[in-house]
Amino acid sequence: xxxxxxxxxxxxxxxxxxxxxxxxxxxxxxxxxxxxxxxxxxxxxxxxxxxxxxxxxxxxxxxxxxxxxxxxxxxxxxxxxxxxxxxxxxxxxxxxxxxxxxxxxxxxxxxxxxxxxxxxxxxxxxxxxxxxxxxxxxxxxxxxxxxxxxxxxxxxxxxxxxxxxxxxxxxxxxxxxxxxxxxxxxxxxxxxxxxxxxxxxxxxxxxxxxxxxxxxxxxxxxxxxxxxxxxxxxxxxxxxxxxxxxxxxxxxxxxxxxxxxxxxxxxxxxxxxxxxxxxxxxxxxxxxxxxxxxxxxxxxxxxxxxxxxxxxxxxxxxxxxxxxxxxxxxxxxxxxxxxxxxxxxxxxxxxxxxxxxxxxxxxxxxxxxxxxxxxxxxxxxxxxxxxxxxxxxxxxx
Ligand code: CTP
Numbered sequence: 001x002x003x004x005x006x007x008x009x010x011x012x013x014x015x016x017x018x019x020x021x022x023x024x025x026x027x028x029x030x031x032x033x034x035x036x037x038x039x040x041x042x043x044x045x046x047x048x049x050x051x052x053x054x055x056x057x058x059x060x061x062x063x064x065x066x067x068x069x070x071x072x073x074x075x076x077x078x079x080x081x082x083x084x085x086x087x088x089x090x091x092x093x094x095x096x097x098x099x100x101x102x103x104x105x106x107x108x109x110x111x112x113x114x115x116x117x118x119x120x121x122x123x124x125x126x127x128x129x130x131x132x133x134x135x136x137x138x139x140x141x142x143x144x145x146x147x148x149x150x151x152x153x154x155x156x157x158x159x160x161x162x163x164x165x166x167x168x169x170x171x172x173x174x175x176x177x178x179x180x181x182x183x184x185x186x187x188x189x190x191x192x193x194x195x196x197x198x199x200x201x202x203x204x205x206x207x208x209x210x211x212x213x214x215x216x217x218x219x220x221x222x223x224x225x226x227x228x229x230x231x232x233x234x235x236x237x238x239x240x241x242x243x244x245x246x247x248x249x250x251x252x253x254x255x256x257x258x259x260x261x262x263x264x265x266x267x268x269x270x271x272x273x274x275x276x277x278x279x280x281x282x283x284x285x286x287x288x289x290x291x292x293x294x295x296x297x298x299x300x301x302x303x304x305x306x307x308x309x310x311x312x313x314x315x316x317x318x319x320x321x322x323x324x325x326x327x328x329x330x331x332x333x334x335x336x337x338x339x340x341x342x343x344x345x346x347x348x349x350x351x352x353x354x355x356x357x358x359x360x361x362x363x364x365x366x367x368x369x370x371x372x373x374x375x376x377x378x379x380x381x382x383x384x385x386x387x388x389x390x391x392x393x394x395x396x397x
Contacts, residue, residue: 062089089127261288288328
């Protein structure tokens with residue numbers, strides 16, 4: 001026999017469980033997230049309508065994005081996943097100088113790089129380094145920002161205070177995981193080692209280059225300790241990371257595939273421009289990225305600075321790129337079809353050569369031209385300011 005007391009307890013438990021489930025569903029509904037299967041079937045249409053109609057969640061991430069690398073791209077990818085629209089504030093040159101020393105790449109190049117990342121919806125130039133009261137108000141009112149996002153590394157101002165303290169206090173701060181193993185400082189260090197390696201091979205006077213690259217970015221160099229550092233990184237992405245960066249779509253049956261290959265070392269504004277132009281020539285841009293051995297053989301043992309996988313992630317993050325071949329051959333051959341999707345494809349036909357001068361020999365260009373249509377594109381000197389010589393004069397892709 002069930003006592004009266006047990007009945008009351010039972011009803012209370014049932015009521016509490018119903019309230020919890022109801023509240024959770026309401027919460028999901030409010031956030032516009034998918035409903036559990038059974039309910040989703042019944043409420044599918046109104047649910048979808050609601051998701052389309054609700055105000056998009058707008059998130060803001062700021063940063064210097066100096067010498068943009070795949071760590072920055074991964075931060076932007078994670079930030080975008082926390083909302084529906086990502087607005088990025090690119091910190092002004094003056095603010096960077098005041099807070100951490102002069103940037104290697106000026107604001108207009110950093111803007112090009114950030115705009116080219118496929119997860120970015122809007123860009124605000126000349127953003128402040130720290131979230132001030134006024135700027136936070138502007139973000140909330142003018143830009144309709146819901147959350148301010150930064151990596152989980154501390155961002156401390158010269159006076160020791162937290163650059164995101166106000167956003168945290170307002171309960172509008174969210175954090176993403178910083179990508180290990182890459183930073184602008186580390187890249188400058190690698191460039192210094194590259195200069196040193198090159199100077200061992202030829203008697204090139206590298207002291208002026210050292211001065212250019214120093215910029216207070218590389219304590220290793222100033223300590224004289226850089227000789228002990230290693231330029232070669234063993235970074236290897238997991239298949240999950242490659243999937244996260246990929247579009248996950250192949251070309252459609254009638255799409256015109258454009259192929260462009262190159263090293264894409266130290267991915268910069270010139271690369272972005274050439275990829276944009278290449279993409280405009282067709283419907284699907286396939287980018288071949290040469291492996292490290294090929295680059296070393298063609299450009300010298302001191303290159304590349306970023307390894308094949310790092311270069312591949314930077315290229316994949318670019319909005320103009322549909323797919324990459326990781327470790328593409330130097331010479332495009334007839335049997336190089338795109339995963340069998342274009343069996344008749346004469347690869348050279350739609351090939352764009354971004355290599356010029358010392359990059360590709362005249363004979364190579366002539367041979368490619370004989371085989372089909374080759375457009376030779378130039379980066380028009382848009383490389384990193386300090387790496388300009390390597391990037392554009394050599395015509396490196
Ligand atoms: N970021 C990251 N992983 C990295 C480098 C940066 O997630 N390896 C994130 C930062 O946490 C920040 C955003 O990218 O949210 C922009 O970083 P930025 O202001 O450019 O500066 P740093 O953090 O100093 O990056 P770096 O050291 O590479 O210059």
